[in-house]
Amino acid sequence: MTDLKVAIVGCGNISRSHARSYAAAPAELVGVADIVPAKAEELAGQYGSTPYASVTELLKATDPDLVSVTTPPGSHAEIAIEVLAAGxxxxxxKPPVLNLAEMDAVAAAEAASAGSVYVVFQHRHGSGGRRAASLLADGTLGKPQVAVCETLWYRPVSYFDPEWRGTWVGEGGGPTLGHGIHQIDLLLHLLGPWRTLTATALRLDRPVQFEDVSMASVIFESGAVATVINSLLSPHELSRIRIDTTGGSLEVNHLYGYSDNDWRFTPVPDAARAATLGIDPGTRRTDSVVVDTDPWAASAGDDIPSNHAAQITRLVDDLLAGRAHETTLASTRPTMEFVTALYASALTSSPIHRADLTPTHPFYQALHGNVPQSDIDQAMSNR
Ligand SMILES: NC(=O)c1ccc[n+]([C@@H]2O[C@H](COP(=O)([O-])OP(=O)(O)OC[C@H]3O[C@@H](n4cnc5c(N)ncnc54)[C@H](O)[C@@H]3O)[C@@H](O)[C@H]2O)c1
Structure with missing residues (x-):
């Protein structure tokens, strides 16, 4: 079988994870591009590829099947549309785009192209996340009822030194868009469509135009509920999702990527068995005497950590085999809707229904909803 021909646009930090993953897959890196020539030359030198000064030059000179876009988020939509126009x-x-208007523009370009759009959300692709999605979808782990989703990360004041950081134009949003989006996407991937969200976004400490902490409570179409918190002020960093179902508690506790060891399932005790033994099932949750089966442990297989290689290897295999790759642009729309709704709710002090996020919604074009910065400053100040 011939290798997939791939290219990379944007030769900064995360481009290395793409280049490394392609190098380990049946893929040939036919070109890399960066508006800073030295960066393209460096990456091309490291991975035996050819440097280009822009996506336009790369597309003129090469014929890739797939182009990784690893530029800052503000340029994703424009570059994606140019690549799609070339078929x-x-x-x-991540984040695939800065707002729903951009997402729909890229989706329209995709519909008119021979090419497709996929998004990096690597935490959907580790073995733990894949097992969780499958066992929740088929009911093996029970019906989800209550969930907690935490992105408690730390970025010092100096993180915001580069001029573009901390601004709506440069970053597009705060930890909700730039950091928490990983856990939010995984939560939505596991729990299905959300319906209503109420949120607060505050700027407690950092020199930014948006929030440095946000909190949301969410109701899902299934009736399950969740709380979500995203912070850049948390020195003991962690990323955590916990889902309490009718069958047990499923948890993943990691930081920037999990392996199987970071997942834990605590099954509910077998109530009938507990009753015959005279044990209160509510207080003996981990007693092996009353836990007959553990469907989570029974599903264990190869441990695949949730890194770029997990998703990119799968994507290359899917494309070479002519199979659909599941992390499409469309599959990430609920995540961008969630992020949009969080800002809309925080800045308007009202609940947001997902169904209302149509092109006429005031926050469709921009996550700040074109609210004047002075009003945003006031809304996000808790003083
Ligand atoms: N999935 C993850 O875990 C993960 C982790 C880190 C970053 N990211 C995402 O990766 C993207 C890039 O982040 P980074 O940390 O690598 O940024 P970076 O600043 O290190 O690199 C971006 C590169 O893009 C280049 N660039 C900018 N505009 C360009 C354009 N129009 N055409 C070509 N090149 C252009 C810059 O010169 C720079 O070299 C962001 O969307 C970020 O959110 C994802």
């Missing part, structure tokens, strides 16, 4: 497929880094 090629795109792998967009």
């Amino acid at each position: 090629k497929s795109v792998l967009l880094e």
